[in-house]
Amino acid sequence: MLGLEGKAALVTGSAIGIGQSAALTLAKEGAKVMLADYNEAGAKETAAMIEKEGGVASAIFLDANDEESIRAAVKATVDQFGTIDILVNNVGVTIASKDLDVLNVDLDYWDQTMKTNLKSVLIGSREAIPYMQKNGGGSIVNTASGSGMLGDIGRTAYGTSKAGVINLTRYIATQYGSANIRCNTVSPGLILTPTAKRDMTPEVLKILGKFNALPYQGEPEDIGNAIAFLASDASKFITGQNIVVDGGLTTKNPSVDDMIELMSKQG
């Protein structure tokens, strides 16, 4: 039990996938949850799921590209629940056909990605922090990605925006820790959300799963649980950290599999 009873949370990008799982877990642990998403109908459906289980939830339209819309979502949380204790900045997008290598990445797309994935975290945090300061503290949890820690053949803008999220997290933690405001990042590896399952072929999923240390793929609940832990007082001495939830993908020295093969040949 994480003891989130009475806490008020805003989760962005929570109609489906990781954000939805975070919202459901926070609610199960007792938090009152505002779901904010572009897909307002999906956010409302998720709020209804929470209420059906006896939880407290509400939903609001959010465009994470629009400063006013982010401000309105934070304010709606405070208006509805009296305060905001937990902010989960979860919206993050990538369009593989535009997000190419350094020589070819579409520059307008680059700017757009920084706005959606990184600036939205800055805006959400600066809207929520004054309420948290008044309230004696709070917890901000940002969703980054393994792509923010490693290089890749494409998705240059996405990975760079997520690296920005990981470091912005450290700045927020440094600047507002004295006000008892914590800020951490969760960096998922491949997570089998409905979108990932729809967009990736079995061949790609096999390649991405092959390098995990653990023999299975990540589920949205794995990230929802990590987010709820970081939102709660169970993690009260953790701030500014990037918690990697990737089945050990980035733990393993990439040469391990070849070394095992070589050693087996040598007998």
Ligand SMILES: NC(=O)c1ccc[n+]([C@@H]2O[C@H](COP(=O)([O-])OP(=O)(O)OC[C@H]3O[C@@H](n4cnc5c(N)ncnc54)[C@H](O)[C@@H]3O)[C@@H](O)[C@H]2O)c1
């Ligand atoms: N799924 C993965 O394997 C994976 C891996 C690493 C990181 N992540 C990160 O986790 C987060 C959630 O990913 P997911 O896979 O659940 O995504 P998803 O595509 O399944 O869901 C994203 C949600 O955000 C909403 N959204 C998108 N753009 C929005 C906008 N501009 N304003 C408001 N809402 C918007 C969508 O409507 C949707 O409900 C993202 O930040 C993503 O970068 C995901």
